[in-house]
Each structure stands twice: as structure tokens, then as C-alpha cells.
Amino acid sequence: MFRTHTCGELRISDVNKQITLSGWVQRSRKMGGMTFIDLRDRYGITQLVFNEEINAELCERANKLGREFVIQVTGTVNERFSKNANIPTGDVEIIVNTLNVLNTALTPPFTIEDNTDGGDDIRMKYRYLDLRRNAVRSNLELRHKMTIEVRKYLDSLGFIEVETPVLIGSTPEGARDFVVPSRMNPGQFYALPQSPQTLKQLLMVSGFDRYFQIAKCFRDEDLRADRQPEFTQIDCEMSFVEQEDIINTFEGMAKHLFKTLRGVELAEPFQRMSWSDAMKYYGSDKPDLRFGMKFVELMDIMKGYGFSVFDNAAYIGGICAEGAATYTRKQLDALTEFVKRPQIGAKGLVYARIEADGTVKSSVDKFYTQAVLQQMKEAFGAKPGDLILILSGDDIMKTRKQLNELRLEMGSQLGLRDKNKFTCLWVVDFPMFEWSEEEGRLMAMHHPFTHPKEEDIPLLDTDPAAVRADAYDMVVNGVEVGGGSIRIHDAKLQAKMFEILGFTPEKAEAQFGFLMNAFKYGAPPHGGLAYGLDRWVSLFAGLDSIRDCIAFPKNNSGRDVMLDAPSAIDQSQLDELNLIVEMKENSN
Amino acid sequence: MFRTHTCGELRISDVNKQITLSGWVQRSRKMGGMTFIDLRDRYGITQLVFNEEINAELCERANKLGREFVIQVTGTVNERFSKNANIPTGDVEIIVNTLNVLNTALTPPFTIEDNTDGGDDIRMKYRYLDLRRNAVRSNLELRHKMTIEVRKYLDSLGFIEVETPVLIGSTPEGARDFVVPSRMNPGQFYALPQSPQTLKQLLMVSGFDRYFQIAKCFRDEDLRADRQPEFTQIDCEMSFVEQEDIINTFEGMAKHLFKTLRGVELAEPFQRMSWSDAMKYYGSDKPDLRFGMKFVELMDIMKGYGFSVFDNAAYIGGICAEGAATYTRKQLDALTEFVKRPQIGAKGLVYARIEADGTVKSSVDKFYTQAVLQQMKEAFGAKPGDLILILSGDDIMKTRKQLNELRLEMGSQLGLRDKNKFTCLWVVDFPMFEWSEEEGRLMAMHHPFTHPKEEDIPLLDTDPAAVRADAYDMVVNGVEVGGGSIRIHDAKLQAKMFEILGFTPEKAEAQFGFLMNAFKYGAPPHGGLAYGLDRWVSLFAGLDSIRDCIAFPKNNSGRDVMLDAPSAIDQSQLDELNLIVEMKENSN
Known part of the structure; x- marks a missing residue:
């Protein structure tokens, strides 16, 4: 029998029991004449102890175990002197009598820890090692x-x-x-x-x-x-x-x-929400409702004052970011760059801060009177300290989708997209x-x-x-x-x-x-x-x-880099299927 | 709402309730001024009643419903006069007030009954109708x-x-x-x-x-x-x-x-059982142990008496079919034909009946003395009334496999392979x-x-x-x-x-x-x-x-005859995959 218990199972009530465990060497450290090994399996980690004074030969063998070696030990459950409250087995340790190396291990190409040092590519190639990590x-x-x-x-x-x-x-x-x-x-x-x-x-x-x-x-x-x-x-x-x-x-x-x-x-x-409302108010058929910033359309309020960008637009709409009036010029410029990125495609961004006294300070002040800007503020229900961001465009749906991207970005920047909050x-x-x-x-x-x-x-x-x-x-x-x-x-x-x-x-x-x-x-x-x-x-x-x-996912080219699939197949397989592969000039 | 209950749900305790059911017309019959319809869904069958005297128009519409029409009815649960103890809803019927035809149905190509009149091919082509049958x-x-x-x-x-x-x-x-x-x-x-x-x-x-x-x-x-x-x-x-x-x-x-x-x-x-014992005693790596007829090897007993078929064989072995001495010459000839079929491939079959007085009467009596035949009988532990069947051949494994086929056939013929008995x-x-x-x-x-x-x-x-x-x-x-x-x-x-x-x-x-x-x-x-x-x-x-x-199985050519798959695909699909189909001369 390879084990009497798993590495996540032993408790203080098991003290003095003779047990057998199997698992992987997570880490090993020497202290005085003692060697401590954390033995890991899917169920947890148990500390093994080897004492040089009691059994020098065994301790020496333990010292030679590398990370990820697969071992089997028998020993006695002992109460730990300094307990580890972080793990369920932290009250006990195993005084090891016998050690059996079930398999050796090369040094893994990345550390098998919750925060690994391995990049995406190497972890995918060695997915079987990546899967050893608790996080995965x-x-x-x-x-x-x-x-x-x-x-x-x-x-x-x-x-x-x-x-x-x-x-x-x-x-x-x-x-x-x-x-x-x-x-x-x-x-x-x-x-x-x-x-x-x-x-x-x-x-x-x-x-x-x-x-x-x-x-x-x-x-x-x-x-x-x-x-x-x-x-x-x-x-x-x-x-x-x-x-x-x-x-x-x-x-x-x-x-x-x-x-x-x-x-x-x-x-x-x-x-x-109807699809048409979702598009009208969030520019998306899958709005993130963990936060507000519902779109407000401004065509009626802001057209006809000589600002040609708006006057010629089929759609003018914006969002109100609560408390974001503190945004600096630099931050606002970055937002403008964000919406102008090719994958979003807006021409520019108009913004307006609501000052402490309720007045509106906008990037288009020269075209609009404070009265019109106040009308706009009312449309948003904006308060002092808020920031209004406005996009416009020829194509209503396209502009809404751009505004959706801006809304999501602002939600992220303002910390409104908490992964532990769920809105269905x-x-x-x-x-x-x-x-x-x-x-x-x-x-x-x-x-x-x-x-x-x-x-x-x-x-x-x-x-x-x-x-x-x-x-x-x-x-x-x-x-x-x-x-x-x-x-x-x-x-x-x-x-x-x-x-x-x-x-x-x-x-x-x-x-x-x-x-x-x-x-x-x-x-x-x-x-x-x-x-x-x-x-x-x-x-x-x-x-x-x-x-x-996903246990064994594929990369962006549809490849399983661990299995090296897809791959060429034998001519005999193609023949049986009546198929000929003919590569196009420009393929590959 | 399409239904308040399923067709398998109503009981005597539901009498007088107003309910709505939806389902398929299983069958319909007229008796006096009444029309009775069995309404079916996955959960059961409920009897619907239409009374010409109470509502002639409704009853006339009910009379026009064909088999497998999909209908919705509302009505009152009523205690049945003549109860049907065969179905859980057999104590009640529905006095229908309103009838709504949800969908019509062509006459199915076979009857939707436990014992259908449809052959395999037609049932596979219309698998969606076949799946309506309780048995499937x-x-x-x-x-x-x-x-x-x-x-x-x-x-x-x-x-x-x-x-x-x-x-x-x-x-x-x-x-x-x-x-x-x-x-x-x-x-x-x-x-x-x-x-x-x-x-x-x-x-x-x-x-x-x-x-x-x-x-x-x-x-x-x-x-x-x-x-x-x-x-x-x-x-x-x-x-x-x-x-x-x-x-x-x-x-x-x-x-x-x-x-x-x-x-x-x-x-x-x-x-x-070890694989080698399974092959030795049953000629198969998956012996059916619902019945005995363990192989007995006869090389030691039956070689050297001038019967060249056995004398030249590497393997001679047989089974003892209890109580099968009553087999007629015709039945034995049929068994000989069975083992000689090309997919089995034996050269011939030797048989021996154990008579009431314990003597053995075999098809090879001219080669063997009763003493040798008695020895053989003892090897099987055969009793009066039993039938011994023997095969021989050059190739031990092949002959064992032939004997396995014969054993299974005898098991079937003697009713020893009861589907409700399980031997693991x-x-x-x-x-x-x-x-x-x-x-x-x-x-x-x-x-x-x-x-x-x-x-x-x-x-x-x-x-x-x-x-x-x-x-x-x-x-x-x-x-x-x-x-x-x-x-x-x-x-x-x-x-x-x-x-x-x-x-x-x-x-x-x-x-x-x-x-x-x-x-x-x-x-x-x-x-x-x-x-x-x-x-x-x-x-x-x-x-x-x-x-x-299997819900949608394939036939022996790997075809789903309902979906008509596989099938040719568009040239554009082949082009995208860099493939050319080239049919071989002799294919198809």
C-alpha cells in the first residue's frame, strides 16, 4: 500500500500513529541536525522530519532529495513544536522511519508555487507541471x-x-x-x-x-x-x-x-433590459452593470452652437464619472489617446468638469455658454466633483460602441469592476x-x-x-x-x-x-x-x-504546444482518406 | 402557460381540478356519442373525453385530430367509470373544455408503439420519431x-x-x-x-x-x-x-x-481468472460465466487410437452440455454446420451422448473402445443424459476460439444466457x-x-x-x-x-x-x-x-442516415484547408 493517509489529512488527534504518506517534495530545509521536508499532494502539505542524530544515513538520503521527487515515507505522527496555523496539517509533523524514492525529478523549468516564475509559453509547454500549482x-x-x-x-x-x-x-x-x-x-x-x-x-x-x-x-x-x-x-x-x-x-x-x-x-x-435599451444606454449587448455611467444623449442640447464636430454628428453622447473631476490634464490626454486607438476609432474626446461651485468647465467652453453647459449637467444629474466625457460621430451604433469602451475603461480606472461583486x-x-x-x-x-x-x-x-x-x-x-x-x-x-x-x-x-x-x-x-x-x-x-x-488549452494559433498538435500525418493516412495536401503559395 | 400538469401526473386526488395539458395524440376512439383520446408525453398518458351532446363543435374538432398531432387542452379532472390499472393515471380522465391544436402531424412512417412495425432503416432515418417510443x-x-x-x-x-x-x-x-x-x-x-x-x-x-x-x-x-x-x-x-x-x-x-x-x-x-486460464478453459478472454461447460482437454485420453483427425491434432477439447443427449441427429448436424461456418472455421464436430445406463455413444465409436470413452466421460464428469461436443485442430488457440463459439451457441440453445442474470x-x-x-x-x-x-x-x-x-x-x-x-x-x-x-x-x-x-x-x-x-x-x-x-447512432457504413452525414463539403472549405480530394479508381 502506497499510503495510509493523504498529505492533507493528519491532525493533532493522529499523534503517535504509524502512518505512510506518498507525495512530492515541495521544499526542503536544514536546521541544526534536522532536515525538514514539505511533502505535497493534491490534498495538502505535511511536514516530514529527519533527525541526523537518530538516523544519520536516513537524514543524508533525505538531504539528497530534489524538488518534485516522488517519495514514500513511513513514520510516526508527532506534535509540532512551532505550529503552522496557515495549513490544516500545521499542528503535526512526521518523524520519518523509512524513505522510499518512488521517482526522481529533473529540476522543473519553473517553480511549482502559487506565484510561479514561469512565463505563459513555458507553462503551456509543460502544462503537466503548471497543473501541479494550486492556483491552476x-x-x-x-x-x-x-x-x-x-x-x-x-x-x-x-x-x-x-x-x-x-x-x-x-x-x-x-x-x-x-x-x-x-x-x-x-x-x-x-x-x-x-x-x-x-x-x-x-x-x-x-x-x-x-x-x-x-x-x-x-x-x-x-x-x-x-x-x-x-x-x-x-x-x-x-x-x-x-x-x-x-x-x-x-x-x-x-x-x-x-x-x-x-x-x-x-x-x-x-x-x-431590451437589446435596444442596452445599445442606447450602454452601447453594448452585454453591459457591465456593476457600475452606472449610463449614456446620456446630447443631440438636442448641444447641436447648433457652431461647434462643427457636434453640429455635423449623428450622435453625441456621454457618461458622467462620479468624483473624477480630479483627473489631471495628463490623465485626460491619455483617455483621449485611448478612444483614438485604431481598435476603438473615435476622433476625439470632449470633457467637462463640474467645479465645487457647480459651474461647468469644459474643453469646448468657447462654443457653449454656461447656460447650455448647465443644461448638459442637468441631463447627467452631475454633481460637483464629477467628470463628464463626451463622444460624437456619424454612425450612431459605432459611436455608442466607442462610448462603451470608454465607459468600461473608466469603470476599471475608478475601481468599479470588483471581481467579487456580481451583477446579473x-x-x-x-x-x-x-x-x-x-x-x-x-x-x-x-x-x-x-x-x-x-x-x-x-x-x-x-x-x-x-x-x-x-x-x-x-x-x-x-x-x-x-x-x-x-x-x-x-x-x-x-x-x-x-x-x-x-x-x-x-x-x-x-x-x-x-x-x-x-x-x-x-x-x-x-x-x-x-x-x-x-x-x-x-x-x-x-x-x-x-x-x-481548461486543463489542456490551445494557444492563439490553435496549437497544443505540449502535445505539439496539430502535426503532419503519414502519407498512408492521407491515402486512405483520398486526400492530397496542396499548400498554397502564400500559406505558412 | 402550456400546461399545469404533465400527462403522467394526475391522480384520483386531483378530481374536479381545472387543469391544462399538452402532448401528442397517441390514439383516438369513438364510443356512442363520446370521443376518447389518449394524450401522451414523456411522463405518461392521460385520457381525454369529448362529449358530443355537451359540445358538438368541440367533439367534431377532436374527431379530426390525427395521430401524433400536438395539442393543448383545458378541462376538468373526472373519476373514470372503468379504470385502467395498467397506467398510473388510469383512475382519471379529463372532461375537455377547450382544445388548441399546437401542431399538426403527417402520418408517421411507422407506428409509435412499443412494438413498432418499422424496420431498422426507416426507424434510423426518422430517428426523432423512433425516439418517441417508450422502449427506445x-x-x-x-x-x-x-x-x-x-x-x-x-x-x-x-x-x-x-x-x-x-x-x-x-x-x-x-x-x-x-x-x-x-x-x-x-x-x-x-x-x-x-x-x-x-x-x-x-x-x-x-x-x-x-x-x-x-x-x-x-x-x-x-x-x-x-x-x-x-x-x-x-x-x-x-x-x-x-x-x-x-x-x-x-x-x-x-x-x-x-x-x-x-x-x-x-x-x-x-x-x-488469469488470462491463460480464461483461454484454456473458455477459449476467450471474456468468458460468459452464467453457465458452465468448462473446456476439457482430451489430448492425453484420445490420441493414439488411429483416429487420424485427433492423432494429428495439436489440440483436442470439448464441452459437456448437461441434459442435451436428447439432441436429434438433425440438431447435431446443424451444430456441425455451425462450427464449419467460415467465420468459425472448424473442420468438423465429434459428439458423444451419455446414455441412461452410463455408456457413451459417440460419432467416433469405431475408433474408441467404451473404456476410452468412459475415461473421456470421467474427464468431463458427465452424467447420463449429457451431450459431449469435441473439436480438434492444429492450432491450439484457434481451436479453443472455435470451441468458445460452440460453447456460447450451446449456452444460448439451452437457455443458459438469461439476460436478467449477471455474472461478473x-x-x-x-x-x-x-x-x-x-x-x-x-x-x-x-x-x-x-x-x-x-x-x-x-x-x-x-x-x-x-x-x-x-x-x-x-x-x-x-x-x-x-x-x-x-x-x-x-x-x-x-x-x-x-x-x-x-x-x-x-x-x-x-x-x-x-x-x-x-x-x-x-x-x-x-x-x-x-x-x-x-x-x-x-x-x-x-x-x-x-x-x-445511443440517441443518434451511425450505421455500419459510419453514416448518420437521418442527418445524411458525412457528405461532400464546399470547394471553398477544401481550399481553406489546402486539401484536394482525389478519389481512387476502385473506391466507391
């Missing part, structure tokens, strides 16, 4: 606990977890598919699912009533911090429900997770379609199976761009943690939707015929939602990137 | 319950579920990989995991100590009834353990599943290697990471084919439901293993360098096991094929 492992432990709580909640409500296939058909609508050549069906390809969307809808047609799955999803997109080529969804679908039923069910799940995993009781119903929001009434410049056609904002709002259905024929959908997103602290919709369950309406999206009937049939056909055999009204598991874990763990809650 | 849905409900119990058991023992990636590197050792071309890394491919084997070992190097995952695995193999291109493993790994620890842990899981899902208490420890067995001490005729080299019988038995390690240099492994399979009713091994945790031993398997150091490095490298940084002793989820569900549900416990 605890994220994965949280992930494990979250899936337990998710399943507990959904099972209690009668949801059935159903595994849907990973090898399905390719559907060009949406993001880019990963494809898998089929050997048995030469020249044909499977695709990996971007989500189990159509399959879960088929399960509703099957009468499964309440389905869920913690499902791997795949998108071949260019990557960034919160995206991975494979990610995990808590995918859910319900029959005989309206939007309100789904929102209640999954708001309940969110509250259950907050309570069980973060100890946060969220008693009130979550706020709700449902964004509802999304538009059904959005115009794609690239494709030159309307695209489904959620997906082509989303149900239009009943009252907007007539607009499908006359003004499809104005149609709103029964679609909803949950946003926590400015992160979209999930979303869903009521689905179309009527074959004719689904066919019409494909038509508006520019599918020929043949293309719709080829790609989604199975679904439209299924709808002809008695499809119930249904709808659902998917939560992003990676995002929820990141949010609860306070991580900046979903990568840190 | 209940398999998936069992699957859901099994994953709950698996997780409950493992979580209680401190196992952490960790998701490992689906896009990994290709490793030609083992079965054929499915590969995924990478757009961002032109000319390179990911592979889908055949199992998370190396990744779970890395998690042990990371100190995760106890890992599990209910993981999708992928093998591009030719298919048969108990194989699918994607299947699901309950994948587990533990550190600081010996074989005995793992066997105890997962025998405990098996007992937990039997108890919670089948109500079967398995008090005794499972039987254990650990097969242990597998050989480390097996000779591959195809490859002309030793192959790992389990996989290259399996630890040889400590006492057999010296044989690695002298007689590798004789080396046994710390490997074990669990077999229930002749089905291998899982298996595993203690792994190598020493980089040098792992390198040696690759050498014996014919890997050049370069090839070993290219394919498994990450693992051998990881072993240099303090790998703990570890081992694990994987259970086949599909097989466990099939076993518990009494299914002949794992297909019936």
Missing part, C-alpha cells in the same frame, strides 16, 4: 464542482442528459466548421458540432421534453483570450414553454450556482436579423431557428430588419455567460426564415431538410438556452481568460 | 441515470472530472485515428482521441491523484453491432495505487450500479504483447503504457512474448465492460517498451516525447481503468446492440 488546479476543481451542481439542479427538474454525436454534417451557416474526412465514405466529410442546436431540437420533436448536455462544441475561428477552438456548453432545451419559463428556470440555475459555489445569495429577480442581467428582445456587409445579406443574429416575436411576424414580409426575436442573453459583469431563444416549431415559418436568409429551397433542403421534415410530424413549441461553462468558471474564479480553467 | 427512450433514460450514479460514486471517493481535449495529435499506434485538418496550421492535422489515455496519465503527473471523465472516444474502424465510430468511456485514473486498489474501487462502482439501477445486490467479491469476472494477468502477423512485430495487447508484472521485467530482454502485464478486464456475461492496467511511470522503462514495440527512438520521441518527458519530472506510480458506458447500458437494458442506447 483549483480552477479545475471549481469546474468539476460546477458541473456537479449544474447536473444536480437540472436532474432535480426532470432534465435528461442526452449525448448527441460529435461526428455530424457540415452546415456552413454560422461560424466555420471543423471537418473530418470519412474513410468509409470517400470524398465525404463529417463536421464537428458548433453546438448541438438542431439535435436538441430533434429531441424535443421526440418528446424528450427537458434535455440537457454538458457538450463540447467546436468552432474554427480566429482565436482570442475568451475563445478556444473547442469549448464547453451547458446546453438545454425544453418543450411546451414560453420565454418566461426558460428565463425562470435558468435564472434559478444561476442562483443555485452562485449560492453553492460562491456563497452568494441573489434574492431579487435579475434585471432585464437578462438582455431580451434581440433583433431577429443583422445585416452582413461581408455577405451582402441579412444574417440571423442568434441562429436561423429563432422564433420571431409573435407580434412582429407580419413584418417578416414588409420590414424583416425590424423584426425582433424571442431571444435572450444572460450577462454577468459584462460577460455574456449564455443565451438562447424560443425556436420555430412550424415547418412553414422555418422555410420562410431560410428564404429571408437567402437560402434557395434546394440549399435549405440539403442542409436542414432533416429538421424541416421533422417539424412535419408533430413538433411541440420549444425553446432553450446554452450557458458557456468555461465563462462561468472563469467568472467565478476571477480569471481573465477561459484558458486558465 | 427508456434506454436513454437509463443511460442518464447511469451517468448520475457513476458521478455520484466517483465524486464521493474524491475523483475529479477533468475534460481533456478532443482535438489532439495523431498517434498511429493502436486503432485508426479520425483526423481533422487545421486551417490555421496548413498541412497539419489534429486527431480525435481514441481515448484520453496519455492525457489522463499526464494528469497523474500533475498530481490530480484521482481523475475521471465520461469521455467521447473515436476509432475509425470497420463497424459491427457493438462498435460505433464514436463511443463513450467512463475513463478513470488513480495515483499511488496497485492493481488491487483499482480492482476494489471499480468493483465497488460496478456493485453500486447493479444495486442502484438494477436492484441487484452483489455481495461476494467478483471471480478472478475479472480477467487478470494478460500477456504484455501479442504477435501481429500483419505488422510482423510484437504489439502491445493493452497499450504501450501498460506496466509489466514486476517479476516478469527480466523477461523483457530474454523472452518478451512471455511477459505478463499488470492488466485487467472486467467481464460481465461474456461482455468486456471495461479494462485497464497499472501504467509505466519510469521514463527508461517506457523507452524500453517502445523499443520492443519496434519504435525507433526518433519515432517514440516524435509521438510520445511529451509523455516520456513528463515522466522525468516526478511521475507517481499510477494506474486506471475505463468502462464502456454504451456496453454497461446495453447490458442493463438487455440490448443486443449498443446502437439502441
